[in-house]
Amino acid sequence: MHDQVIDPVEGAAACPACGRSGEHGEHAERRELRVPLPSAADIATLGEARAAIDGLDAALATLLEHRAAVAAAVQRLKPVGGFAGRDPARERQIVEAMAVRAPSLGPDRLARIMTAVIEAGLDAAEKR
Numbered sequence: 001m002h003d004q005v006i007d008p009v010e011g012a013a014a015c016p017a018c019g020r021s022g023e024h025g026e027h028a029e030r031r032e033l034r035v036p037l038p039s040a041a042d043i044a045t046l047g048e049a050r051a052a053i054d055g056l057d058a059a060l061a062t063l064l065e066h067r068a069a070v071a072a073a074v075q076r077l078k079p080v081g082g083f084a085g086r087d088p089a090r091e092r093q094i095v096e097a098m099a100v101r102a103p104s105l106g107p108d109r110l111a112r113i114m115t116a117v118i119e120a121g122l123d124a125a126e127k128r
């Protein structure tokens with residue numbers, strides 16, 4: 001197991017809540033998620049493998065919860081929010097950027113994953 005800190009916004013220290021850079025008012029408190037990244041090559045047993053997956057899934061769930069909250073904020077800021085304001089070009093851009101970090105999944109599989117994530121976020125935003 002190797003601990004590694006990933007900075008999802010290389011270089012720019014943009015506020016995840018509103019996109020502004022630097023410390024500012026209501027979003028000044030910054031929280032971060034640190035995740036141990038297990039090396040698949042070091043895993044020898046089914047128990048170890050499942051424990052590694054449970055750790056990664058816990059991080060994924062936390063990220064998905066925060067993504068849904070930010071996506072709901074986006075819907076309030078757009079002239080037309082929700083499913084009616086769907087933006088396929090933006091969704092393609094998201095998938096292409098993610099494919100650089102997840103080459104073994106590639107753009108087609110990531111598109112399926114992110115379509116589900118985006119639709120779940122829009123659905124949750126409608127019920128907030």
Ligand SMILES: O=C(O)C(=O)C[C@]1(C(=O)O)C=C[C@@H](O)C=C1
Binds near residue numbers: 071085086088117122
């Ligand atoms: O960026 C937007 O315009 C959003 O509404 C956010 C978001 C997303 O969840 O990432 C949701 C729907 C759009 O089709 C594109 C992206």
